[in-house]
Amino acid sequence: MGKTSGIQSTSPATGVIFLIDHNFKGHARILLGSIAGQGWLDVVPIRFVMFEEVGLSIDSNDRVVWRVAQKNQMILLTANRSMKDEDSLEQVMRKENTPSSLPVVTIGNADRVLNDSSYRERCVDRIVEIAIYTANYMGARRIFIP
Numbered sequence: 001m002g003k004t005s006g007i008q009s010t011s012p013a014t015g016v017i018f019l020i021d022h023n024f025k026g027h028a029r030i031l032l033g034s035i036a037g038q039g040w041l042d043v044v045p046i047r048f049v050m051f052e053e054v055g056l057s058i059d060s061n062d063r064v065v066w067r068v069a070q071k072n073q074m075i076l077l078t079a080n081r082s083m084k085d086e087d088s089l090e091q092v093m094r095k096e097n098t099p100s101s102l103p104v105v106t107i108g109n110a111d112r113v114l115n116d117s118s119y120r121e122r123c124v125d126r127i128v129e130i131a132i133y134t135a136n137y138m139g140a141r142r143i144f145i146p
Helices: 022-037 062-071 089-096 110-115 117-132
Strands: 016-020 046-050 074-078 104-107 142-145
Touching: 016 022, 016 062, 016 117, 022 046, 022 074, 022 110, 022 117, 046 117, 062 074, 062 089, 089 142, 104 117, 110 117, 117 142
Parallel strands: 016 046, 016 074, 074 104, 104 142
Antiparallel strands: none
């Protein structure tokens, strides 16, 4: 796609990979179903990858998860990563984020993804937007959606 009016989009051939936080798997399946149902996968290849697919255990700390996501060019999709200790996601992003780092996408209310179709569709719209225009979000650290 390239550059349009100062807005950069991803190449349709490369697509975007989202690393799904271990406690968000069910939610992610519902979101991906909505993305597919709306036909977005024909427009932009979006993949959701689970922890076990990249060798992460469910008790991996935030620093390890963030580094694996960055190393493998994946956007972490989560609902509740910690902000408190030295290895918290917030601290890791503050110390290690660069202008070329992919963002972390955080769902504001995970329960609403399951129970509120309007909220879920707004999340889908934002995920698709981020997938299409990933280059515009580089270095942003965290994006709260919807």
